[in-house]
Amino acid sequence: xxxxxxxxxxxxxxxxxxxxxxxxxxxxxxxxxxxxxxxxxxxxxxxxxxxxxxxxxxxxxxxxxxxxxxxxxxxxxxxxxxxxxxxxxxxxxxxxxxxxxxxxxxxxxxxxxxxxxxxxxxxxxxxxxxxxxxxxxxxxxxxxxxxxxxxxxxxxxxxxxxxxxxxxxxxxxxxxxxxxxxxxxxxxxxxxxxxxxxxxxxxxxxxxxxxxxxxxxxxxxxxxxxxxxxxxxxxxxxxxxxxxxxxxxxxxxxxxxxxxxxxxxxxxxxxxxxxxxxxxxxxxxxxxxxxxxxxxxxxxxxxxxxxxxxxxxxxxxxxxxxxxxxxxxxxxxxxxxxxxxxxxxxxxxxxxxxxx
Amino acid sequence: xxxxxxxxxxxxxxxxxxxxxxxxxxxxxxxxxxxxxxxxxxxxxxxxxxxxxxxxxxxxxxxxxxxxxxxxxxxxxxxxxxxxxxxxxxxxxxxxxxxxxxxxxxxxxxxxxxxxxxxxxxxxxxxxxxxxxxxxxxxxxxxxxxxxxxxxxxxxxxxxxxxxxxxxxxxxxxxxxxxxxxxxxxxxxxxxxxxxxxxxxxxxxxxxxxxxxxxxxxxxxxxxxxxxxxxxxxxxxxxxxxxxxxxxxxxxxxxxxxxxxxxxxxxxxxxxxxxxxxxxxxxxxxxxxxxxxxxxxxxxxxxxxxxxxxxxxxxxxxxxxxxxxxxxxxxxxxxxxxxxxxxxxxxxxxxxxxxx
Numbered sequence: 001x002x003x004x005x006x007x008x009x010x011x012x013x014x015x016x017x018x019x020x021x022x023x024x025x026x027x028x029x030x031x032x033x034x035x036x037x038x039x040x041x042x043x044x045x046x047x048x049x050x051x052x053x054x055x056x057x058x059x060x061x062x063x064x065x066x067x068x069x070x071x072x073x074x075x076x077x078x079x080x081x082x083x084x085x086x087x088x089x090x091x092x093x094x095x096x097x098x099x100x101x102x103x104x105x106x107x108x109x110x111x112x113x114x115x116x117x118x119x120x121x122x123x124x125x126x127x128x129x130x131x132x133x134x135x136x137x138x139x140x141x142x143x144x145x146x147x148x149x150x151x152x153x154x155x156x157x158x159x160x161x162x163x164x165x166x167x168x169x170x171x172x173x174x175x176x177x178x179x180x181x182x183x184x185x186x187x188x189x190x191x192x193x194x195x196x197x198x199x200x201x202x203x204x205x206x207x208x209x210x211x212x213x214x215x216x217x218x219x220x221x222x223x224x225x226x227x228x229x230x231x232x233x234x235x236x237x238x239x240x241x242x243x244x245x246x247x248x249x250x251x252x253x254x255x256x257x258x259x260x261x262x263x264x265x266x267x268x269x270x271x272x273x274x275x276x277x278x279x280x281x282x283x284x285x286x287x288x289x290x291x292x293x294x295x296x297x298x299x300x301x302x303x304x305x306x307x308x309x310x311x312x313x314x315x316x317x318x319x320x321x322x323x324x325x326x327x328x329x330x331x332x333x334x335x336x337x338x339x340x341x342x343x344x345x346x347x348x349x350x351x352x353x354x355x356x
Numbered sequence: 357x358x359x360x361x362x363x364x365x366x367x368x369x370x371x372x373x374x375x376x377x378x379x380x381x382x383x384x385x386x387x388x389x390x391x392x393x394x395x396x397x398x399x400x401x402x403x404x405x406x407x408x409x410x411x412x413x414x415x416x417x418x419x420x421x422x423x424x425x426x427x428x429x430x431x432x433x434x435x436x437x438x439x440x441x442x443x444x445x446x447x448x449x450x451x452x453x454x455x456x457x458x459x460x461x462x463x464x465x466x467x468x469x470x471x472x473x474x475x476x477x478x479x480x481x482x483x484x485x486x487x488x489x490x491x492x493x494x495x496x497x498x499x500x501x502x503x504x505x506x507x508x509x510x511x512x513x514x515x516x517x518x519x520x521x522x523x524x525x526x527x528x529x530x531x532x533x534x535x536x537x538x539x540x541x542x543x544x545x546x547x548x549x550x551x552x553x554x555x556x557x558x559x560x561x562x563x564x565x566x567x568x569x570x571x572x573x574x575x576x577x578x579x580x581x582x583x584x585x586x587x588x589x590x591x592x593x594x595x596x597x598x599x600x601x602x603x604x605x606x607x608x609x610x611x612x613x614x615x616x617x618x619x620x621x622x623x624x625x626x627x628x629x630x631x632x633x634x635x636x637x638x639x640x641x642x643x644x645x646x647x648x649x650x651x652x653x654x655x656x657x658x659x660x661x662x663x664x665x666x667x668x669x670x671x672x673x674x675x676x677x678x679x680x681x682x683x684x685x686x687x688x689x690x691x692x693x694x695x696x697x698x699x700x701x702x703x704x705x706x707x708x709x710x711x712x
Contacts, residue, residue, distance in 0.1 A: 156616075157616060157684065158618075176549070176551050177551035177554040189619070189635055190618050190635060191621065194617050194618060195533035195552055195553065195572050195681055196551055196553040196554075197533055197551065197552040197553050197571060197581065197582075197682075198682045199572075199617065199681075201574070201577045201578065201682075202682065202684045202685060205684070205685075216551050216553035216555075217553065218557070219557070221586060224584045224709070225553065225585050226581075227709075228580045228584060228705055229577050229581050230577060260513060261512065261513055261554055261555065261558050262514075264546065265546045265547065279545055279546060324554065325550050326557075328558045329557065329558060350709045353580070353583075353584070353706045353709040354706065355710060
């Protein structure tokens, strides 16, 4: 199934695996998706430059097909020291629950984006994608000089227009159904949680580069519907989360496979940035926090040890269980099977459409 | 374009006009949609039995095609007298702004659902649809004895399953993109704002009766995408709001035609029930209200005079401007044109699909 984007990225099928930072997108998953004809992607936002180089090499040992690397565009946090200290103190209740030391110093909170980007460029990958903003013109041009396809993420039409002006090759249109972090980077009067059905055609009418639909797409129905709406490909995350190759924690996979479509909500309680995940005791409890939640990446860094300890203790209620709204459609199977079954269903639907 | 639902409802095209209570769904609009081959629908939730009979007759003077009538299933409000009094007092600031008398008595707040339903049955209409719950088994059976097709509204899979068990003939799957009131009627741990792309296939996998997709559907792309996802028809509201035949206030139509996809949010500040509308000063201001917003229909009744006065004064900031997230796709045209252009685009897309 050829589209403008499959040609540009030299992939067989219009299926991109969402770059899921923090564990799920293992080299095995990325390579399996690319080997099956889609585009695998490393969620490298939290990785050091050395870890990025290492992960890329591990993927390359498993595939010679194109794949992508995703980074988070940094934004200077503006939270006051007082608000940070107050949250750090409040988090002690969860640290006690998780059995770790209370009142730790505020941790160092992010990798250098420039060094991460240099690592990506140094390893000759096919696709560089980014979220949370737009990299500097210098980085954008350097990526192009390296022959790398650049993909940005938009949650509104205005963001898509801005990304096209900045010179990206394609745009992920992230609908409100999508799991994980919201890619929003421009101010909006509302929460900018636009459903995929509404977002894709409106972006399609305002940009001329290929669009990748994301949010709630779990099978061939979602793929064909997205192409009809004006997309050239889809990005699927939740569908791959419970795959054999996914690095998601067993308890996390279990929740993905047993939760219903209304199990998620958007919260900034884990990282300081809005993200969609399965409801946990932590999210419910943090709804009533009276202070300000520190900006990303401060909150993310402050909650890291709690999440890690909860993970070791198999306690999902303190873990971040990022997931989209298509949960009832998640199945445990191999990543290649997901790509193949999605394509098979899509081909059948398209044939049937043509007959009507 | 035949589907399971067009056959059942004896309509030509799988396009239903959303029943928009409170003015937009005039007899002219309902008849124009039905005459064009879709299914027009009267939003009768706020009408008295006599007004319902009158409106149905006005539609029948304009069309002999099938059309529908929609009612709101009542639920006993549980708000305390104190909370109601506090809100009534708080609303005085808007009454002053709107130039009407302050501190009015708490108004009588709803029509009798049984009498409304009797009015519908007495007038021999083709379709009865309902929102906010499920009518009693007595009413459901009486509707069927009258040969009326019954359609319920679901925002989750669980609600859809419950509606099917109750014996409805079809289900509107209301995605989070949809404008106006949320049809949710079962408790959910979250806000149950599931995007159309995720909601439709998940409901399709759990019920065997026809599904009508709603939320963010504005043209042929949305129609075909919905059919691909498993729907037998679509329901479009925002697309018809700015039509020539719509009874929406001129100022309201103006906002529909000039707003962007991120202009709306879900609020219960107007009616006591969650509904999606274009952001106004009233919504923004009510975000900071410290008390409890009284349940529907109390809040609706208490804000009615304010909304009516704002409407007379052409002041949109105190009006309820219900709208979905497809706003950039709204155009000023006739209702028949909307049906025809949607069908034309849909046919073209389906032909192209079949060729790939």
